[in-house]
Amino acid sequence: xxxxxLTYIAYCLKMDIxxxxxxxxxxxxxxxxxxRHNPVHALLYLVISLLSLSVIFFLLGAPxxxxxxxxxxxxxxxxxxxxxIMLLNLGKETAxxxxxxxxxxIWIGPVILSTILLAELVYLITMAQxxxxxxxxxxxKAVAISLFGPYLIGVELAAMxxxxxxxxxxxxxxxKKTVLHRFLKEEEPS
Amino acid sequence: MSGNDFIALSPLLLLTxxxxxxxxxIALKLSHRNIQLSSLLLFILAFFSLFYxxxxxxxxxxxxxxxxxFAVFIMGLIIFSGLVVNILSYIYFEEKEEGPKEYYVLxxxxxxxxxxxxxxxxxxxxxxxxxxLTVGLYALIAYLKARHHNIEAxxxxxxxxxxSSAFLLFGMALIYLQTGSMEFSIIGRSLHSLPSLxxxxxxxxxxxxxxxxxxxxxxxxxxxTADVYQGAPTxxxxxxxxxxxxxxxxxxxxxxxxIDGFRFSPLMLMLMSIAIASMIxxxxxxLQQKNVKRILAYSSIAHLGYLLVALIPGSVMSIQAVxxxxxxxxxxxxxxxxxxxxxxxxxxxxxDIESYKALFWxxxxxACIFSAALLSLAGIPLxxxxxxxxxxxxxxxxxxxxxxxFVLVIGSVIGLYYYLRIISKMFSGRGGVPRKEQRSHxxxxxxxxxxxxxLTLFIIWFGVYPSGxxxxxxxxxxxx
Numbered sequence: 001x002x003x004x005x006l007t008y009i010a011y012c013l014k015m016d017i018x019x020x021x022x023x024x025x026x027x028x029x030x031x032x033x034x035x036r037h038n039p040v041h042a043l044l045y046l047v048i049s050l051l052s053l054s055v056i057f058f059l060l061g062a063p064x065x066x067x068x069x070x071x072x073x074x075x076x077x078x079x080x081x082x083x084x085i086m087l088l089n090l091g092k093e094t095a096x097x098x099x100x101x102x103x104x105x106i107w108i109g110p111v112i113l114s115t116i117l118l119a120e121l122v123y124l125i126t127m128a129q130x131x132x133x134x135x136x137x138x139x140x141k142a143v144a145i146s147l148f149g150p151y152l153i154g155v156e157l158a159a160m161x162x163x164x165x166x167x168x169x170x171x172x173x174x175x176k177k178t179v180l181h182r183f184l185k186e187e188e189p190s
Numbered sequence: 191m192s193g194n195d196f197i198a199l200s201p202l203l204l205l206t207x208x209x210x211x212x213x214x215x216i217a218l219k220l221s222h223r224n225i226q227l228s229s230l231l232l233f234i235l236a237f238f239s240l241f242y243x244x245x246x247x248x249x250x251x252x253x254x255x256x257x258x259x260f261a262v263f264i265m266g267l268i269i270f271s272g273l274v275v276n277i278l279s280y281i282y283f284e285e286k287e288e289g290p291k292e293y294y295v296l297x298x299x300x301x302x303x304x305x306x307x308x309x310x311x312x313x314x315x316x317x318x319x320x321x322x323l324t325v326g327l328y329a330l331i332a333y334l335k336a337r338h339h340n341i342e343a344x345x346x347x348x349x350x351x352x353x354s355s356a357f358l359l360f361g362m363a364l365i366y367l368q369t370g371s372m373e374f375s376i377i378g379r380s381l382h383s384l385p386s387l388x389x390x391x392x393x394x395x396x397x398x399x400x401x402x403x404x405x406x407x408x409x410x411x412x413x414x415t416a417d418v419y420q421g422a423p424t425x426x427x428x429x430x431x432x433x434x435x436x437x438x439x440x441x442x443x444x445x446x447x448x449i450d451g452f453r454f455s456p457l458m459l460m461l462m463s464i465a466i467a468s469m470i471x472x473x474x475x476x477l478q479q480k481n482v483k484r485i486l487a488y489s490s491i492a493h494l495g496y497l498l499v500a501l502i503p504g505s506v507m508s509i510q511a512v513x514x515x516x517x518x519x520x521x522x523x524x525x526x527x528x529x530x531x532x533x534x535x536x537x538x539x540x541x542d543i544e545s546y547k548a549l550f551w552x553x554x555x556x557a558c559i560f561s562a563a564l565l566s567l568a569g570i571p572l573x574x575x576x577x578x579x580x581x582x583x584x585x586x587x588x589x590x591x592x593x594x595x596f597v598l599v600i601g602s603v604i605g606l607y608y609y610l611r612i613i614s615k616m617f618s619g620r621g622g623v624p625r626k627e628q629r630s631h632x633x634x635x636x637x638x639x640x641x642x643x644x645l646t647l648f649i650i651w652f653g654v655y656p657s658g659x660x661x662x663x664x665x666x667x668x669x670x
Contacts, residue, residue, distance in 0.1 A: 153254050157306060157318040160206060164299040164322055167213070168329025171292045172344075 019059055026052040037095040039085050043078065050074045064140040198249040198257040200239045201265055202305055208232035209298035216291045226280045229294040233273040233301075240266050248669070253373055254315040255306070263513060263666035264308035264440040267520050271432040272301040274524045277641055278531045279425045280634045285536040286334055286423075293333060300326035300429065304437030311448070313362045313372035316441055320358070320405065323434055324351045330429070331422040343421025350404065350414045358401025364394030374448040387454045395451075399460060405438045406494045407487075409467040416475075419487035424539050427483060428527030431490050432520045439497055443512055447668055452504030461502055462594055468495030469601035476608045483541040485608055486526060489567060492601055493519055499598055500582040503589035506667070511578075511585040513663040518566065518574035518652060525563040525645045529556055532638055546612060548619040555639065557616045559646045566649045568609040569602050574652035574659075 029049040036042035054069035147155055196203070212229055220228075240262055243249075248258030276297060283290035299322055306319030328351070332344025366372055368390045369380040381391070403411040419427050451457050472491030479485045497519075500511040533540035533549075533556065540546070550557035566575035579602065586595045652659045 150253050151314065153251065154314050154318060156206075157315065157322065160209070160299060160302060161318060161322045161325060163209065164296060164303075164326040164329070167292050167295050167299070168325065171296075171329055172332055172335055 019056065022052050022055045022059065026056065037099050039094065040082065043082050043085060046081075047074050047078050050078065061137045064138065064143050194249065195251050198243060199251065199255070200242065201236050201269065202302060202309070204232070204236040204239050205269075205298055205302040205305060208236065209295050209302065212295050212298060216295070222284060222290055223280070225291050225294055226276070229298070230273070230276055232298070233269065233276055236301075237266065237269045237273060240269070250311075254312045255309045256311045257309055258669065259666040260440070260444070260509075260513070260668035261309045263663070264436060264516075265305045267517060268301060268304045268308060268433050268436055271429070271436070271520055271524055272297060274528070274641060274645070275425050275429045275433075278428070278528050278638055281631050281638060282423060282425050282531050282534060284631060284634075293330070296326045296330050297429070300330065301433060304433045307437035308440040310441055311374045311444065313366070316445075317355075317358065317362070319437065319441075320401075321355065323437065324355070324405075327351075327426075327430065327434065330426045331418060333423055333426065339421040340423070343418045346414050346421075347418050354401045354404035354411070357397045357404075361394040361397030361399075361401065364390055364397065368394065374445055378449040381449055387456060392456060395457065396460065399464070402438055402442055403464060406435055406442075407491055408464050408494050408498065409471040409491060410464075412468070412471070412491045415491060416479075416484045416487040419490075420481060420483045420541065424483070424527055424531045424534055424541075427486075428524055428531070431486070431523045431527065435490075435494060436516055436520060439494075439501075439512065439516065443501060443509065444668060446501070446504065447509070452502075458502060461498055462591075465495045465498035465502065465594055466597050468492060468498065469597050473601045473604040477604065479608070480543050481541050482530065482543055482546065482612060483539070485543075485612070486523070486567075489605060489608070490523070492605060493567070495601070496579065496582055496598060499586055499591075499594050502591060502594065503585050505585065505589055507581075507588060508585040509668050510660070510663050511581040513666065514581050514656075514659060515578035517659060517663070518578040518649075521645050521648050521652075522563050522566040522573075522575055525559060525642055525649065526567065528638065528642045528645070529560040529563070532556065532635070532642070543612060543615055546615050549616040551620060555643070559642050561613050561616065562646045562649055564609045564613055566653070568606045572650065572653045574649045574656075577653055577656040 026049055029045045029052065032045040033042045033049060036045065050069060050073045054066040054074070057063075057066040057069060208229065211232065212225060215225055215228060243257065243262050248256050248261075250256050276294070279290070279293065279297070283293060303319045303321070303323030303326060306315055306322065310316045310319055328344055328348050331347050332340050334340045362372065365377065368388055369377045371377055371380070381387070387395075400411060404414075407415040418430065422430065446452065469492050472488050472493075472495060476485050476488035476492070479488065497512060497515055500508050500515055502508070530540050533545070533553075546560075549560070562573065566573035569575045569579040579598070583595050583598065586598070
């Protein structure tokens with residue numbers, strides 16, 4: 001019995017160490033994202049940040065969400081981002097501009113303020129009774145059952161949310177053809 | 191889901207179906223008029239479906255939604271405002287350069303989001319409803335995309351709303367960590383035995399209040415209000431002022447009642463300071479404005495402060511006061527923005543206070559309607575706004591909140607100044623010979639004026655004989 005308990009404590013300790021390392025990586029890479037002058041470097045850090053987030057999800061016992069995080073964010077969205085940034089061909093000028101904007105004089109005040117807020121938050125969280133959570137694995141089957149069982153209305157509502165987004169983007173994004181000369185103007189379909 | 195569930199959800203289902211149907215009609219390349227008329231019909235249909243709600247209240251649709259009398263009342267207000275905005279939109283958008291058809295799809299979706307908020311009893315439905323509302327509003331605010339003000343307002347709303355949603359989610363996560371559930375009643379049960387709030391819960395709720403406060407535009411989360419009100423197309427502004435705030439107030443009230451948040455003094459202190467700050471700052475900022483839309487934006491901050499005053503006592507009477515004030519505020523603000531919509535021209539909106547000079551001599555009827563609406567906003571007797579304010583004062587004095595009641599009175603007195611400034615502008619000067627203007631859409635102009643006159647009649651009717659509405663509000667009260 002005693003040995004079993006000991007192994008359990010060792011297990012928890014190991015998980016804790018894993019968690020802290022991952023959390024450090026996440027925080028560090030996210031800070032690097034917002035301090036890089038070159039957008040491509042920033043995006044590479046963002047990929048790392050998303051990856052380490054997915055590791056945290058995995059440690060919390062949600063492998064399905066962890067994979068979704070990699071497939072959707074790190075995979076699809078980030079690749080699109082990097083392609084667009086590379087196509088835009090942002091070079092030295094943007095880096096210089098960003099550098100000019102990011103003077104310590106400008107950001108030191110907000111940083112101090114938000115550090116105070118963060119310290120308050122950490123204090124509040126540590127003051128509370130440590131929440132006891134049971135580790136239980138949430139696999140894809142459990143996710144599917146809860147999505148299409150009790151939370152079916154939520155899925156439908158998410159569909160309407162996407163529809164609002166798509167209709168809105170379609171409207172904002174559509175452009176009238178600019179006519180350079182009246183001879184080039186096509187006949188308006190009446 | 192059983193058949194009863196479908197009947198209880200019929201307004202939501204109808205709104206959802208309508209948005210899809212209108213999208214199909216757009217694909218059929220129908221004209222703007224046909225699309226407007228069919229969406230009007232669908233709005234009326236959704237409104238009347240509320241009368242077929244099963245009266246066995248409350249009807250729970252586990253775990254996300256609950257349809258009770260209060261939800262039906264708020265949904266009625268929301269769908270009614272959607273309907274009025276829909277009527278007013280035709281003349282406004284028909285003259286503009288953009289194809290106005292997608293507008294109606296988004297209008298339905300935003301109304302759906304607000305209705306989901308009014309019925310939600312779970313953080314997931316709260317967040318989804320709020321996001322449907324907000325994502326629809328991004329596009330609606332920036333709808334006339336060729337105009338710089340619109341795009342600017344849209345971007346401002348997008349950035350700030352996304353940021354506040356992040357706060358809301360973080361707050362929800364903290365509360366979930368503390369209580370182990372996202373359903374209001376279970377959260378309430380886990381707090382039931384506690385004498386004071388756990389710090390983690392308080393932090394979470396504070397963060398949620400940031401998110402909710404942003405949507406309500408209360409001080410100190412009010413920075414976006416004036417710019418967005420000014421930049422958005424006028425019908426959309428009236429939609430933001432009514433629907434998006436009504437839904438959020440409803441869910442806030444439900445959450446506080448279910449978790450019985452009124453017995454925790456730190457929470458009440460937070461709400462009270464927000465309410466006092468909103469009443470003072472809103473009214474003071476409105477004093478120096480020259481733009482009517484901005485005046486109404488700042489006054490809406492103050493009005494939301496008044497609503498929070500009504501919410502703070504947490505008694506039976508305060509729920510009635512919130513419902514009554516919401517109804518009065520909805521009708522009044524729709525009337526005020528309706529007049530602005532009608533007076534807007536193809537190029538610019540009637541938002542400069544100078545454009546209201548001598549309005550009474552040019553359009554006596556419109557000036558009278560606008561005056562009635564402004565007087566009701568100011569809370570002059572014989573208008574619905576007065577009875578609403580009286581109700582709020584009674585509710586807060588009954589519970590012994592003298593301080594905020596006093597601030598409310600001071601705020602109303604300051605508010606009187608800028609409302610009367612607009613009114614005096616309308617009556618000043620001589621209009622000379624009223625020239626006959628050629629209206630491009632006489633039928634819709636007439637319909638809009640009739641709708642606004644009816645709303646004005648409501649304002650005065652509820653101000654003179656409030657007992658009908660009070661009975662109605664009491665019948666549709668949220669059960670404690």
